[in-house]
Amino acid sequence: MAKTIVPIGPYHPLQEEPEFFTLTVDGEKIIDIDVRVGYNHRGIEKLSESKTFDQSTFVIERICGICSTSHPFAYTRAVEDIIPMEVPERAKFIRTIIAEGERIHSHLLWLGLAGHFLGYNTVYMWAWKLREEILDAMEILSGNRQNYAMFKPGGVRRDIKAEDIPVVLKKIDSIIPTAVMLKKAVIDDPVLHARTKGVGILTKENAINYSALGPTARASGVARDLRKNCPYGAYDRMEWDMIVTENGDVFDKVVVRVLELFESIKIIKWCLNNLPKGEIDAKIKDIPPGEGIGHIEAPRGETFHYVRSDGTNRPARHKVRAPTFMNLPTYKATILGQTLSDATIILAAIDPCYCCTERVAVRNIKGKKLLHGEDLVRMSQQKTELLRKKMGVK
Amino acid sequence: MNREETLEGIKDKFKDDIIEVFDKSATRVYIEIKPEALVRVANYAFYDLEARFGIASGVDTREHIEILYHFIQEEVNLIISLRVKLPKDKPEIDSLAPSFEAANWIEREIHELLGVNFRGHPDLRRLLLPDAWPQGVYPLRRDYKEWDKKAIRDRGV
Numbered sequence: 194m195a196k197t198i199v200p201i202g203p204y205h206p207l208q209e210e211p212e213f214f215t216l217t218v219d220g221e222k223i224i225d226i227d228v229r230v231g232y233n234h235r236g237i238e239k240l241s242e243s244k245t246f247d248q249s250t251f252v253i254e255r256i257c258g259i260c261s262t263s264h265p266f267a268y269t270r271a272v273e274d275i276i277p278m279e280v281p282e283r284a285k286f287i288r289t290i291i292a293e294g295e296r297i298h299s300h301l302l303w304l305g306l307a308g309h310f311l312g313y314n315t316v317y318m319w320a321w322k323l324r325e326e327i328l329d330a331m332e333i334l335s336g337n338r339q340n341y342a343m344f345k346p347g348g349v350r351r352d353i354k355a356e357d358i359p360v361v362l363k364k365i366d367s368i369i370p371t372a373v374m375l376k377k378a379v380i381d382d383p384v385l386h387a388r389t390k391g392v393g394i395l396t397k398e399n400a401i402n403y404s405a406l407g408p409t410a411r412a413s414g415v416a417r418d419l420r421k422n423c424p425y426g427a428y429d430r431m432e433w434d435m436i437v438t439e440n441g442d443v444f445d446k447v448v449v450r451v452l453e454l455f456e457s458i459k460i461i462k463w464c465l466n467n468l469p470k471g472e473i474d475a476k477i478k479d480i481p482p483g484e485g486i487g488h489i490e491a492p493r494g495e496t497f498h499y500v501r502s503d504g505t506n507r508p509a510r511h512k513v514r515a516p517t518f519m520n521l522p523t524y525k526a527t528i529l530g531q532t533l534s535d536a537t538i539i540l541a542a543i544d545p546c547y548c549c550t551e552r553v554a555v556r557n558i559k560g561k562k563l564l565h566g567e568d569l570v571r572m573s574q575q576k577t578e579l580l581r582k583k584m585g586v587k
Numbered sequence: 588m589n590r591e592e593t594l595e596g597i598k599d600k601f602k603d604d605i606i607e608v609f610d611k612s613a614t615r616v617y618i619e620i621k622p623e624a625l626v627r628v629a630n631y632a633f634y635d636l637e638a639r640f641g642i643a644s645g646v647d648t649r650e651h652i653e654i655l656y657h658f659i660q661e662e663v664n665l666i667i668s669l670r671v672k673l674p675k676d677k678p679e680i681d682s683l684a685p686s687f688e689a690a691n692w693i694e695r696e697i698h699e700l701l702g703v704n705f706r707g708h709p710d711l712r713r714l715l716l717p718d719a720w721p722q723g724v725y726p727l728r729r730d731y732k733e734w735d736k737k738a739i740r741d742r743g744v
Contacts, residue, residue, distance in 0.1 A: 230714065231717065238727070423659075519642075519692075521692075522689075
């Protein structure tokens with residue numbers, strides 16, 4: 194059979210992010226792939242050189258809407274590494290809480306999208322409903338659902354109030370039963386097994402050769418997690434498990450992420466219960482010439498920042514490496530020999546970074562009208578009725 | 588293998604290739620090596636020390652084009668950064684992409700943003716810049732004039 198080229202993108206019908214895949218297929222089977230990126234290249238590394246060390250924190254927070262904590266976290270660690278210095282205990286705990294909250298909502302977002310790509314929209318609805326609760330908890334802690342703006346070189350910008358802690362703990366406890374149900378629904382579902390088991394396998398050798406990161410590597414049996422191996426923040430204070438599975442297929446990537454949800458919940462709860470008292474900011478005066486590296490375990494893997502200072506108040510060079518940069522090339526190892534119908538889920542399995550920060554709860558403070566989930570459901574039903582009448586559909 | 592053994596091992600094995608070792612802190616080491624020794628030192632770090640290739644970062648320091656190859660040894664919590672300094676008039680170095688796939692994309696990126704030629708790279712196409720971007724204009728070089736939009740347009744963008 195003749196070879197056919199199937200182009201996907203750069204405007205993807207499902208994914209928010211512009212990427213261009215050229216799949217070469219022989220019948221149903223994919224025999225070659227080429228990935229083009231760069232449609233969203235914003236020159237942030239260059240931009241960062243024209244901002245002060247404090248301003249850069251906000252610029253790089255906007256690299257990604259989902260990893261909005263991991264970039265400032267890695268960047269502030271890089272700046273602190275130039276000096277070098279340690280941030281106050283309380284700031285370490287607050288940073289850990291924010292970073293884990295981000296991991297939960299990011300994994301839930303991916304889980305929902307993965308369900309959606311497979312045509313399993315129940316998972317999509319449930320996962321995103323659960324994610325709302327976490328975003329609300331993050332709003333209580335930081336004032337924002339996304340782009341928390343909590344980080345600054347030397348500490349954090351905003352303290353966690355003592356009266357907020359029980360509210361957040363209650364919110365987190367309330368999602369556990371739903372999360373357990375979701376875990377069972379995903380891990381025991383026969384349809385999901387059929388669609389994802391043995392699909393898009395990344396072998397351990399390839400995971401190491403491509404230096405894959407995060408859940409993508411851990412699903413292939415590579416036991417690498419910076420939170421365990423190169424502890425930072427407060428991760429070395431409490432008991433938690435690194436989730437590693439062996440098979441490297443899409444199913445194992447789902448399992449790793451679902452189980453990590455529970456570890457993150459554990460870490461957040463421990464941190465909130467054991468939050469030490471004290472300063473939240475070490476108040477850095479000036480940054481000496483030198484270079485620093487900051488790396489943290491983001492939801493998708495290691496985020497790596499390299500900052501060079503020449504003694505002025507601006508970085509002389511700022512290199513940003515997001516985890517997807519290392520994970521994307523693994524497509525060449527995972528997709529060859531697979532069928533075209535599995536391509537969407539294999540391409541989605543590494544959790545390429547989407548930007549999605551829309552609000553769902555509608556709040557109208559002026560008219561004192563508050564819409565809840567039930568109201569939104571009712572409104573949507575009314576709208577459907579209206580459409581039905583309008584179009585004459587019974 | 589602990590931190591000291593790792594460092595002694597590198598220093599001992601590549602004593603003729605190392606120019607300077609900067610032991611910055613408990614978890615960070617910067618080793619400046621001769622550019623021609625890069626592939627063997629990098630292979631030793633990746634395969635013998637089983638370090639993960641984190642990333643490479645290029646910088647134009649006015650005197651040189653400097654590339655840092657960051658290897659992360661998670662088991663001992665150590666980042667080994669190999670530093671090479673290349674002459675500005677003809678920045679060229681052997682590619683690491685044939686040794687391990689992880690270096691493939693970042694070399695393409697440094698190639699287009701800083702104009703470094705990686706000898707032996709299997710596929711030095713553009714990665715981030717658009718196809719219409721003029722040849723020989725490197726945005727991360729010090730002499731790049733970002734405000735001179737007209738000059739870039741005149742070259743055919």
